[in-house]
Amino acid sequence: MFDPIDGLRVFTVRAGADFAATLKDGLATRMQGMDPFARAGVTIRLNTRRAQRVLEERMARDARFAGPMPQIGGAESLLSLPDLPHAVDPLRRKLHVARLIGGLIAQEPGLAPRGALFDLAERLLDLLDTLQAQGVSPDRLDLLNLDDVSAHWQISARFMRLMWTLWPQILHEAEPGHADPEVARMAQIAALEEAWAVEPPAHPLILAGSTGSRPWMRRLMCAVARLPQGAVILPGYDADLPEDLWQKTDPPALPADHPQSGLALAGHALGVDVATLPQWFGGRDSDARSRLISLALRPAPVTDSWLAEAPERSVEVQQATTGISLIEAPAEREEATAIACAMRDAVEQGKSVALITPDRDLSRRVSAALDRWRLIPDDSAGRPLHLTPPGVMLRMLLNMVGTVPQPAALIALLKHPLVGGASEARRLHLRRVIGLQTGRDVLATPEADWQRIIGWAEDRKNDDDATTWACWLQDCFAPLSALSDTDTPEDILTTLRMVADRLSRGVADDVPEVWREEAGLAAVTLLDRLQGAVDAMAGLAMADTVRLVEDELIAAQVRRAAFLPHPDVLILGALEARMTRADITILGGLNEGVWPERPAPDPWLSRKMRSELGLPMPERDTGLAAHDFQNAINAPEVIITRAARAGGAPTVASRWVIRLTNLIAGLGDDGKAALKSMSHRGDRFLDIARALEKPEAEMRPAPRPMPAPPVAARPHELPVTGVEVLIRDPYATYARYVLGLRALDLPGREADDRERGNVLHKVMERFAPDLNGAEGAAAHALFARTATEVLDKLVPWPATRALWHARLMRVAPVLVEREIARQVDARPAKTEVKGRRQLPAPPFTLTAKADRIDLAQDGTLRIYDYKSGSPPSPKQIRTYALQLPLQAEIARAGGFEEIDAADVSRLEYIGMGAGAKVQPVDEDQDATRDAWDRFAELIAAYENTQRGYPARQQPALLSYASDYDHLSRLGEWDDGDDAALQEVGQ
Incomplete structure (x- = not known):
């Protein structure tokens, strides 16, 4: 030849x-x-x-x-x-190096967190490959000048010197007959x-x-x-x-x-x-295009050649750019949709089209946009395993290793499409999961309470097998929760696979769907590979094993498509694109940090140290990416795309795009016209994308709602805490008491403000009656003991419990002294006491639950309300916060259980926040009666069918949020819009 x-x-x-x-x-x-x-x-x-x-x-x-x-x-x-020696398995090699780095971190905890163990191992192996490939001997590390570098680099250099010297022997003993890939x-x-x-x-x-x-x-x-x-x-x-x-x-x-x-x-x-x-x-x-691109990418020191060659290039700039289109989309979504439109347009013309990009997020967006037309691209990178259903399921289980599942995570996992079996068994499983999610207080715990869940199943009507299902769930998760650092990596991997398999089979023990199709087979291959390397995982803690499995899941790819891809629609990486030429080439994601990518930081060697060792600098990777760009942009028909914003932040165009557009724009009027034509051709696809996503009919914003139901359907009973809601946001009253809609509690019990308020209420509820005349140190000790006991019982989160205890003890002296003063001439009578009072016309019932009612020595009542935050201001009390004045009227009428009718001598909000502010309320009978009369007028006004329930009538703050804002379609209207009366329920 x-x-x-x-x-x-x-x-x-x-x-x-x-x-x-x-x-x-x-x-x-x-x-x-x-x-x-x-x-x-x-x-x-x-x-x-x-x-x-x-x-x-x-x-x-x-x-x-x-x-x-x-x-x-x-x-x-x-x-x-x-x-000849074969290359050692990359996973086993990484594990051996990770064990050495783990020892270094144990000796130098400030060097890096334990969570970075495998990242450091991969970076060190990359460096080791480079050192071996460049023929740098371990002795060269001794010649490094470390006098003017930080302690971090000195430690890493000493470790590398020791590790590099001993590594051949370590590898030989651990993997006989194998060597490093480069060796x-x-x-x-x-x-x-x-x-x-x-x-x-x-x-x-x-x-x-x-x-x-x-x-x-x-x-x-x-x-x-x-x-x-x-x-x-x-x-x-x-x-x-x-x-x-x-x-x-x-x-x-x-x-x-x-x-x-x-x-x-x-x-x-x-x-x-x-x-x-x-x-x-x-x-x-060469042709005009290649000459233009070559000139644009000349090395920086010789860009004066732009001026020398400008006259020659300006003559042929139109010819050079005829096949180039430029898409500068406002954001990432628009870029992906425009690319998808360009690919669809190519298919309709009978042409092949290839998207070349290193941005996997962009390629996934484009694939999703192409699915609109059922176009499946041939993606050279495949699908990330951790984003496939089996990968997602395994990652969710990894988060539960060694712990009792949290309710929210449990519900999310049980709703996963691969959990619960197949067909009818799966449908029954989902009905039970939804019932479990909507059951009141079943999941209102920080961790899943299996006894409570089984009790809920036993009480479930028309579902005799629900108890069997709940017990099956407990049996599935018990081995995973029981894992600890005493278990070996092999035990953890075996348990992970067993639990995934059992959950996928369902209570009916169907064929497990999790291991089927390409993604399931890839997950099995990964788990087999990990279990084949368990002997190299000796010494790994449970958290290390979990992190290793998750890292391997993220790195793994499912190479084959689940469905047959379109032969003329390709998504390629830069390396694969060298050998593949399509009729239309799209270069996507041309922003700095994407293409070219930012050089990965080297945690082991600084730039100065790399230079002294004669190692290549990170810019070499940029040169390789530039070579791929130059090769791709010289294709006959090219579309260049970028997004002006990514993640809500402005982006910078790729240095190659900036060089090219600057050169073209500088080639006189012909250059400016050519650049305008490039953008015009690209804008066509942006216009198609905008038209594609534009609604067929004009979207008219919803008016600010003010529903007016029939009087008979309106509420005839409210709690005192609902009066302020009726004044500020009547729509919330309508949704809660007319429509009967209540916000579902999220699974789990969160350490939020409501939980903190419950805890503070309980502390005072126990402390006040037990004080019983105690003073001084005894009273303070009683409060501290009560606070500790309540927090230990009601707050299962250790960090939150310590924080709340510290906050409470900071204001404890003030709270105790004030409580001692309150009980000089009064004694606590009732806490959390229920009450009610009727309005005669129109018939209406006002209910209440007073935090605390004291009985004074003169026979009067004192009503207190605890606030975990700031108490309402006097102005708010006069206009909106009518809770205590209305409770006073209920007490005067004898409406509280086991409390005789009596006059009220004190109304007070007790703040238990940082300032421990106390806000007294005017307890004068005329003032409380005025509040009652205004309440009666408010209720009477809603007897008029022309009086509706407007949304956010008088919100306390612009940031006020209601459980029913989405129902009222807030966002399509503003607080300043007029409310539109809507007769409903006729």
């Missing part, structure tokens, strides 16, 4: 060319006249599985390859010689070089598609390129870059973030001048 040459046989393929087509055409030309046996011996090695599949498909459709096909495989398949590859390549020096392959061997970004790949390239029938094909060569920038210096002159820096480094390693290498197929002629 190849004529003999002196030196290495290396070819290039220009940036923007269809690499697979160019490779195929070059092969067809060189294989003409070869006999079938020789054709079958041609071997091609590519760097990705997708590249292999694309080339196979192209050849299968080409008549020139009728008969025996060349052998196509991966580059690493060459490195499979027997009797194993280099050993394989060295063996290949020796074997090929004695007997080189007789068949042609072509290594194609790699830029040689890794040292082992560059060494393999050298070995293949010097074979008598070997060849290396480099992708994405910029033929328009001036030759003086391709200097064969050491290191190459091109900066690391330039698109061609990777090829320059590969050429330097191969000992060839990239600028003089022959093309694999076709000539070296």
Whole structure:
């Protein structure tokens, strides 16, 4: 196939060319006249599985390859010689390193949190691979100058020196017959070089598609390129870059973030001048597009060439940008929808389309938008396992390891589509879960109370098997809750799988759905892989094991689609896009931090330390990403997209987009017109996206509601606490007492303000009667003891209990002294006492529950109300907060249980917050009677059918929130809008 040459046989393929087509055409030309046996011996090695599949498909459709096909495989398949160390399993390797780092964290707790154990291990392994690939010996670490660095870097350098020295021995003892990946590859390549020096392959061997970004790949390239029938094909060569920038210096002159820096480094390693290498197929002629892009991406020190070449580029700028569209969407959602519209448009035209982006969030949004038309893209990255139903279920179970499930988490898990069995069993399971969720007080506990749940099931009518179901639930979660640090990682993994399996089978013991289809099989494979490495997990705590499983779930991908994807709709990563060319190429997510990505921080070596060791800087990854961008944007028809805002914050366009648009805009009137045309073509898809999401009919905002039900349907009984609600937000009264709607309590018991108020009420409810004349230290000790006992009993959250106790004890002296003063001439009579009083006309009942009523020595009553926050102000008491004045009128009428009618000599709000403020209320009979009369007038006003219940009539604050705001469609109207009367219930 190849004529003999002196030196290495290396070819290039220009940036923007269809690499697979160019490779195929070059092969067809060189294989003409070869006999079938020789054709079958041609071997091609590519760097990705997708590249292999694309080339196979192209050849299968080409008549020139009728008969025996060349052998196509991966580059690493060459490195499979027997009797050599194999690369250690990555998971086991990470676990061995994590154990060493765990020891370091134990000795230096300030270095990093334990939760970062596996992240640190992965970063250290990346660094170890780089050190081995660059041939840096452990002794070089001793030469690092650590005088002017922080203690963190000094500790990490000492640890790396020790670890790097001992690591070969540790790995050999832990994994006999295995080596680090870089060491194993280099050993394989060295063996290949020796074997090929004695007997080189007789068949042609072509290594194609790699830029040689890794040292082992560059060494393999050298070995293949010097074979008598070997060849290396480099992708994405910029033929328009001036030759003086391709200097064969050491290191190459091109900066690391330039698109061609990777090829320059590969050429330097191969000992060839990239600028003089022959093309694999076709000539070296470039077009207007490639010349424009090459100029835009010139290294920063030579951007003065923009001015020198501007006249020449301005002549052809229209031609260069004809196939480029620019979409600058306002936000991420609009960007994804516009991309989906462009892909749908391509399908309708019968064209293939490929979205190239490193942003997985963007690709998922686009996939969701394409689902509108049932278009399933062929996504090269697959689906993240942790976002599939089995992955979500496993992550929810991981959060319950070693703990009793919290009610909210329990309900969420029980509603998961893979829990409860199949068909009818699943439907019955869901009915029971909904009943459990809506059952009052069943889940009003910080943790699931199984006895309470079983008791609820026993009382459930028309469901005889509910108790069996509740007991089954308890049995499912008991092994998971019982796990602790004394259990081994193998026990934890076995229990996790067992619980997932049992929950998926349901109480009817159906076939478990969790392990079915592609995602379920991927979950099984992951768990098998983890269980196969349990011997390397020795010493891991339960929290470490849980974190490891979650990290592996997040990293895993489900490669195959659940449904057959559309063959012409592709979503590709930058690496896969090298070998794939579609009719329309979309470059998505072109913002700084996305494409190119921000360099990952190195927790082990600073930039200065990396430089002293001769290690590549993070900018090299930017150069590789720039190479992929240059290759993709030179496609015939390209759409560039970005979002102006992401996560609610402004974004910065990718440096490559900024360079390109600045260059075009600076090429005179022709350049400005070209840039405007690019944006105009992109705006077409934005307009389609906006039209697509625009409602068919105009959305009219709802008016501010004021429903007016019939008088007979209106409430004829209210608690005193509901009077203020009736004044401030009548709509809430309508929804609660007319419609009978009550907000469901969320599962679980939260340490919120309501819970704190209940606790403070209970403390005073117990303390006040027990005081019984005690004074001084005895009274203070009684209060402290009472507070501790109540908090211990009612507050199950240790941190919250300590915080509330500290707050309460800060105001305890004031509360105790005031209580002593109150009981000088009065004694507590009743707490939490119920009362009621009737209005004669219209017939209406006012109910109350007084926090506390004291009986004074003069026979009068004193009514107190405890407030965990600030008591209402005097103005609020006169206008809205009528609670205590109305309770006074009930007491005067003898409406409280076991309390005789008597005059009221004191009304008082007792604040128990930080200020312990006390707010007295005018207890004069005229004042309380006035409040009662105003209440009667308010009730009488609602006897008029033309009087409705407006929403948020007089809210205390603009931030006032009601349980019924969503029902009144707040947001479609404002507080200043007029309420519209609506007769309802006729």
